[in-house]
Amino acid sequence: MRLLALVALLSVCLLPRSAAAREHWRLRQGASGVADTTAEAALVELRLGQLASRTVLAYGAGSDVLLPLMQFFELAGIHATADSAGGVSGLLQPGSVPVRVSPRRRELQVGRTTVTVAPAELRQAEGELYLSAARLGALLGIRIVVNWSDLEVVVPDPSALPIAQARRREAARALLLRSHGNEAAEATTVPEGSGGWHGMVADYSLLAPARDPLGGGSYSIALGSNVLGGSLELGARSRGRADAGSASVDASWLGVWRANRRITQLRLGDGQATGPRGRQLRGFGVTNAPFLRPSLVGTIPYRGQLPDGWQVEFYRGGELVAFDSAGANNQFSAELPVVYGENPIDIVAYGPSGETRTIGRTFRVSSALLPARRFEYGLSAGGCRYVACRGTGNLDLRYGVSRRWTAQAGVDALTRDSLGNLWHPYASITGSLTNSWNAQVEAVGNGFVRAGLDYEPSIDVHLVGEVARYDDRVFASLMNPGRRRFRTALTAFVRPDRAHDYFYLEGSAEHTVSAGGIADRVRIGMSTQVGPIRLLPYVRFEQEHGPFMVAGTRGYQGFAAIVLPRAGWGPLLRPVWVRTALEGQGVRRLSLAMLTAARPVTASTRVEVGVRWARGTGGPTFTMGVASFLRAFRALTTFDAPAGGVPSVSQLVQGSVMYDRDAGAVTLASGPALQRSGVT
Structure with a gap:
């Protein structure tokens, strides 16, 4: 008997594949003694693209084939179970949609939908349930191709199946690991500026009214070049009437040494003072802070729980940045790389059978945060340029206490002619209480004490609170110019449904106590969309009382509307963009109205027309503008025609x-190129 079976097996293997199928059917028919005239049994190769394959027993009926349902689900990564009655139940992902195939009732249930299956589409044999490939493909949203000549059943595009999603995740994880391994090898150092003169950059801007080009116009020009291994910048801009000949002149030289740990930047001449409240000065500034600070701050830990066998991936801007799997203790963790500013992270969890869960988290990193154990200093001194002081100096020290907290301390000193000198020592601590909570506490001598709290669990919720107490005893204080004594502020943003990102609520409230009185301001607004129209209604209230304030309570209601371009509006109106705004105190007292429409006329030119009105101006003002963004320059021509006034035209x-110099070429650009051209 064993010899007979071996001979039969060898004969099947040596025959052509189509003949082998027929012979296999005859062997099964002879063994069972029962002939099935509607379905032909055959061994076929079940292949899911290039991902997986398995040899299975199938039944062919014409051009269709009945496939073993449990084996197909197992190969595709779909969780399913067989019951004692021979039925098969499973969950289709995403959405965990229940599916059940009942051989007794010949029914196929998907969610709440039940479909009756024809007798030729369903078969139960030897404890296995077979389903038509056509029905199975419609059930899973895939195409199944039957090739009887090669005895193959192929799913050409299995991307919708859980196994394909798992393979994509494996490939993305392997790529992430390779990129981490190559970071050190690929790291490059920006070369220091070489000696010699390589070229020059000139930025210019000119505003000229048509009625009085010189008297009512203004100009500015800035030159930049590499000198003595650094960047030399010279600038001049008109001050007052252009024909008066009065101009403000700036000059500065900046040297950068990226590899030097003690001094990375030295600026001589006009520039900004160091410290958290930099002001314009003419003098020097030196620091060991990087000239171009890397956007990547470091990593923050994230931990969570998932059922055993689940995998979790973390995406920032659609890019995979970390991954992990839940173990027997149902715990997972990851170190997430974060950059300065807002870090919206999509956390996607995958179950062993294709289940998917997605949540969003946001990690905000303050620009004041330094990497752990990094120390930076800044020192500057010179004459004041545009504030009411004669000289200014600053010493600023910062240290990354940990990857979550940064401490800062220093002193601001200002000298004045007759008002008395100012001395402002300061200290602050900035960091994260948790992944969603950020805090900052700052104290400035002879200035203020301030504390702020920021809560942002996701890009859909953001709350910011701040409280500050000011020192109003300093006369003409530069830290407290409004002579405030106390201030509290709260802002909120909530988006209920991320799928409808245009709908959100926002609000703010502020309470201020100053020498002039008490002021309270509240604003509540929302955004929604109706067809092509984005609506932004709002209400705001102001309440003031005090010796130097207009006492009373005032309420304002208004809205802004944006009409987005629509393809169905025809070739003339299709690219038109419209914006309007209204505000009033009550229904009958309109205080502001505006309407603007814009349309591109060429690839580089846009035309805007509009009208605006404000209470107390005497009438509406009609406006028109033509903006051109050419390769050599950009220009803006504006036309204003106030009701009862003199029209005006200006050109910018x-x-x-x-x-x-190295290329011997002169290039024109439409925007400012200083510090961006590669020459300076």
Whole structure:
């Protein structure tokens, strides 16, 4: 008997595949003694693209084939179970949609939908349930191709199946691991500026009214070049009437040494003072802070719980940044790389049978945060340029206490002619209480004490609170110019449904106590969309009382509306963009109205027309503008026609000229190129 079975097996293997199928059917028919005239049994290769394959027993009926349902689900990664009655139950992902195939009732249930299956589409044999490939493909949303000549049943595109999703995750994880391994090898150092003169950059801007180009106009010009291994910048801009000949002149030289740990930047001449409240000065500034700070701050830990066998991936901007799997203790953890500012992270969890769960989290990193154990200093001194002081100096020290907290301390000193000198020592601590809570506490001598709290669990919820107490005893204080004594503020943003990102609520409230009185301000607004129209209604209230305030309570209601371009509006109106705004005190007292429409006329030119009105101006003002963004320059022509007034036309032109000595070429650009051209 064993010899007979071996001979039969060898004969099947040596025959062509189509003949082998027929012979296999005859062997099964002879063994059972029962002939099935509607379905032909065959061994076929079940293949899911290039992902997985398995040899299974199937039944062919014409051009269709009945496939073993449990084996197909197992190969595709779909969780399913068989009951004692021979039925098969499973869950289709995403959404955990229940599916059940009942051989007794010949029914196929998907969710709440029940479909009757024809007798030729369902078969039960030897404890296995077989389902038509056509029915199975419709059930899973895939295409199943039957090739009887090669005895193959192929799913050409299995991307919708859990196994394909798992393979994509495996490939993305392997790529992430390779990129982490190559970071050190791929790290490059920006070369220091070489000696010699390589070229020059000139930025210019000119505003000229048509009625009085010189008297009512203004200009600015800035030159930049590499000098003595650094960047030299010279600038001049008109002050007052252009024809008066009065101009403000700036000059500065900046040296950068990226590899030097003690001094990375030295600025001589006009620039910004160091410290948290930098002001314009003419003098020097030196620091060991990087000239271009890397956007990546470091990593923050994230921990959670999932059932055993689940995998979790973390995406930032659609890019996989970390992954992990839940173990026997149902715990998972990951170190998430974060950059300065807002870090919206999508956390996607995958079950062993294709289940998917997605949640969003946001990690906000303050710009004041330094990497752990990093120390930076800043020192500057010079004459004040545009504030009411004669000289200013600053010493600023910062240290990354941990990857979550940064401490800062320093002193601001200002000298004045007749008002008395100012001395402001300060200290602050900034960091994260949790992944969602950020805090900052700051104290400035002879200035203020302030504390702020920021809560942002996701990009859909953001709450910010701040409280501050000010020192109003300093006369003409630069830290407290409004002579405030106390201030509290709260802002909130809530988006109920991320799938409808246009709908959100926002609000703010502020309470201020100053020498002039007490002021309270509240604003509540929302955003929604109706067809192509984005609506932004709001209400705001103001309440003031005090010796130097207009006492009373005032309420305002208003809205802004944006009409987005629509393809169905025809070739003339299709690219038109419209914005309007209204505000009033009550229904009958309108205080502000505005309407603007814009349309591109060429690839580089846009035309805007509009009208605006405000109470107390005497009438509406009609406006028109033509904006051109050319390769050599950009220009804006504006026309204003107030009711009962004199119309005016003005022209603004901006651009830059770049000379590259090494290439011997002159290039024109439409925008400012200083510090961006590669020459300075």
